[in-house]
Amino acid sequence: MISFDQIHALIQNNNSFLITTHVNPDGDAIGSELALYHYLKRIGKEAAIFNCSQTPYNLEFLDPTGIISHFDKVKNSDIFDKFDVLVLLDLNHLSRIMELEEGFRKSTKLKICIDHHDEPENFSEYMFVDINYASTGEIIFELIEAGAPVKIDYQIALPLYIAIMTDTGSFRYERTTSATHIKAAKLLDAGVDPNTAASMIHDQGSPGRMRLLGRALDSIKLYYSNQLCTMALLRKDLTETGTVEADIEGFVNYTLSIKGVRAGLLFYELENGFKVSFRSVDNVQINKLAKEFNGGGHFYAAGTRISNAKLGDYYDTIIKAAEKYL
Numbered sequence: 001m002i003s004f005d006q007i008h009a010l011i012q013n014n015n016s017f018l019i020t021t022h023v024n025p026d027g028d029a030i031g032s033e034l035a036l037y038h039y040l041k042r043i044g045k046e047a048a049i050f051n052c053s054q055t056p057y058n059l060e061f062l063d064p065t066g067i068i069s070h071f072d073k074v075k076n077s078d079i080f081d082k083f084d085v086l087v088l089l090d091l092n093h094l095s096r097i098m099e100l101e102e103g104f105r106k107s108t109k110l111k112i113c114i115d116h117h118d119e120p121e122n123f124s125e126y127m128f129v130d131i132n133y134a135s136t137g138e139i140i141f142e143l144i145e146a147g148a149p150v151k152i153d154y155q156i157a158l159p160l161y162i163a164i165m166t167d168t169g170s171f172r173y174e175r176t177t178s179a180t181h182i183k184a185a186k187l188l189d190a191g192v193d194p195n196t197a198a199s200m201i202h203d204q205g206s207p208g209r210m211r212l213l214g215r216a217l218d219s220i221k222l223y224y225s226n227q228l229c230t231m232a233l234l235r236k237d238l239t240e241t242g243t244v245e246a247d248i249e250g251f252v253n254y255t256l257s258i259k260g261v262r263a264g265l266l267f268y269e270l271e272n273g274f275k276v277s278f279r280s281v282d283n284v285q286i287n288k289l290a291k292e293f294n295g296g297g298h299f300y301a302a303g304t305r306i307s308n309a310k311l312g313d314y315y316d317t318i319i320k321a322a323e324k325y326l
């Protein structure tokens, strides 16, 4: 693994940086990208952000000037050669950048990966992957503090705070430490208002999102003496409530709200396949289950997307495979 000093040396020795993150980006992904972008600009570097997904509507407030571009395979095919360094944040498997994967793999440019997920794919010699961090935002925070003196002002502090807050489930998940809170405190000192920040993430949902949550809760099923809880949402649940994939963010955590549940799965039907979110507590290593189905993530939180398949054909298999981890 490379050190912060080595990353700063790479930053010093190069001029332009292309930043990207995973499909269906969350607060940690978008927040880390924007914080790093602003840092690079502040020290006089060229930078751009191209993502395979649109920014979810509830995170658009982080990017009021439209810094983040949605990658277009035809129009933007040249970006992999335009920049000196390609930077991947909050992921470590190239399949997670979807349409950017091919160009990224083919590019001979320098590639840096900064992340906190388990079992990285080894696609670059410049990987900083540490699963002890609760968020990529925390790594970016430390990286910025260790680098050229740049004041962490509101423009950098807000995306970092959102990254840390969202990936720790508002400071309550595993790996939330006093160091996490100290960083959050510094970001509040830099001008972030915790009340406004939490409200922007949690209190801006549409009525449809609440109705969709109602459907998700209503779909709950329990297995293995109530140790496993599942939820399932179908395409029609989204169309009938007028919602989008980003609206599902966070629903899976409700599976763990039932006493005795040690693992929770949210199944979500995609246009051409399906997605599963995995959560667990109590030493149940749920990323191993995700890995059985081509996914991955953290010990207690993981996910997978399966294309060209029907949810109905996999549901029972996944439930059955889950038993051995409980």
Ligand SMILES: [Mn+2]
Residues within 6 Å of the ligand: 028, 029, 090, 116, 134, 135, 136, 167
């Ligand atoms: Mn993350």
